[in-house]
Amino acid sequence: MSLKTFYHPGFAAPIGEQHVMPMRKFALVADELRRHFSGVEFIEPVPVSEADVLRVHARAYVDAVRTGAPRELAESQKFPWSEHLYPSVLLTSGGVLAAARAALYEGFASSLCSGFHHACADHGEGFCTFNGLIVAADALRVEGRAKHVAILDMDLHYGNGTAQLAVGRSHVTALSLYGNDYWQNVAYRDVRVRRHGDGENHRSAALPEACDRATMLGIMESELPWLLSRGKPDLLLYQAGADPYFEDPYSPLHLDHDDLLERDRCVFRFAKDNSIPVAWVLAGGYTKDTSKVVKVHTNTFVAAMDVFEGRR
Numbered sequence: 002m003s004l005k006t007f008y009h010p011g012f013a014a015p016i017g018e019q020h021v022m023p024m025r026k027f028a029l030v031a032d033e034l035r036r037h038f039s040g041v042e043f044i045e046p047v048p049v050s051e052a053d054v055l056r057v058h059a060r061a062y063v064d065a066v067r068t069g070a071p072r073e074l075a076e077s078q079k080f081p082w083s084e085h086l087y088p089s090v091l092l093t094s095g096g097v098l099a100a101a102r103a104a105l106y107e108g109f110a111s112s113l114c115s116g117f118h119h120a121c122a123d124h125g126e127g128f129c130t131f132n133g134l135i136v137a138a139d140a141l142r143v144e145g146r147a148k149h150v151a152i153l154d155m156d157l158h159y160g161n162g163t164a165q166l167a168v169g170r171s172h173v174t175a176l177s178l179y180g181n182d183y184w185q186n187v188a189y190r191d192v193r194v195r196r197h198g199d200g201e202n203h204r205s206a207a208l209p210e211a212c213d214r215a216t217m218l219g220i221m222e223s224e225l226p227w228l229l230s231r232g233k234p235d236l237l238l239y240q241a242g243a244d245p246y247f248e249d250p251y252s253p254l255h256l257d258h259d260d261l262l263e264r265d266r267c268v269f270r271f272a273k274d275n276s277i278p279v280a281w282v283l284a285g286g287y288t289k290d291t292s293k294v295v296k297v298h299t300n301t302f303v304a305a306m307d308v309f310e311g312r313r
Contacts, residue, residue: 004305005103006034007046007096007112014080014089026291027113030283030298038302046099046112048091049140053098054131056139057166059123066090066130078125079186090130093117097133097282098140101236104280105146109269109309111302115284116152116240118160119183126162126186133282134238135166135173141236142172149174151234151277153225153268156242156284157252158183159197159205167203174231177205178224180212180245180254190253202231208245210253214260218267225271237272237279241265243286243297250287261297265304273308281305 008031034041054063065074067087075082096112103110116134119127134152141147152167152175154160159179167175182189182197189195192207199205206224208217228234245254246261256264272279281301286294 004038004041004302005044005100005107005110006041007044007099007103007110009045009092009096011089011092012096012114014086015083026286026294026298027283029291029295030113033295033299034302037299040306041302044099046092046095048088049094049098049136053136053140054091054094056143057122057132057135058120062123062125066125074124078120078130079128080130086130090117094131094133094136097238097280098137100280100282101137101141101150101238102146104278105236107278109272109279109305111281111305114282116154116238116282118154118156118163118177118240118284119158120162121165127158127183127188129162132162132166134163134240135170137238138170138173147235148172149232149234150236150238151228152176152238152240153228154178154240155245155264155268156240157181157244157249157254158188158285160240161197164197164200164203164205168200171202173202174228174234175203176224176228178208178220179205180208181251182207188251190251208254212254212256214256214263217256217260217264221264221267225268229275233275234277237277239268239279239281240284241268241281241298241301242284243288243294244284246286246288246293246297248288248290248293249285250289258293258296258300262300262304265301266308269305269308
């Protein structure tokens, strides 16, 4: 199986080694895939254009990320600003878009970057600058490649930015299955504390504290069919988070590597059974031992090969 994977060293903006976000993980995942997955074809994506970003984000915010002023807005996603930030996030959105285009032709593809699901129209949040998931969905629509894009977000944290941006976008259907709620740059570990409203084309479901494999798979079995409720999408964008892992400092869930591997298999079986092309991106993962984060992400490739090669 040839699996097109989009990666560029420029995905990792220099934010300092002390930052909680392990930017080096993208390179580590790429290295691990090169060592152990002969069927992965690495391709460097090109950045999206400013016009692609401005379909989604306000001019004042885009300019702030590009120039660093005003600094509070430029750093609203909790990254220290530098001149390298803007080129980096154009590249990450380019990676999502490239994987989406490839999946439409190949059936599946991936990009070793995050979809940045907390990014809102006029500011960033939670280490998310430009929302590559929505940037890709809008670009595909403008290009005439896809009329309807579904987004499945299984990062630990609720995809509040994607939900906000889904409003008014009839070509998007977004589902977030989360273990931490997230509002205004604040994560809520206890999902009973807050409950946000869903909309016609965006929906969410919480994974309860101490969620195990059976509970997670039961929620997925119940919720994933909703992605078909507005008609079969042309593409599924899947944000495969590493932070639901039980050792992650933010995770209240009881999910280990095998459990998250089965999560990914479930997603890919859903896509395959419904003949929906799928592109996936990586997200989250703050476990102190970064090798455990890398294993979650490389297991997503194992799951894809299991399902699309018919092994599981």
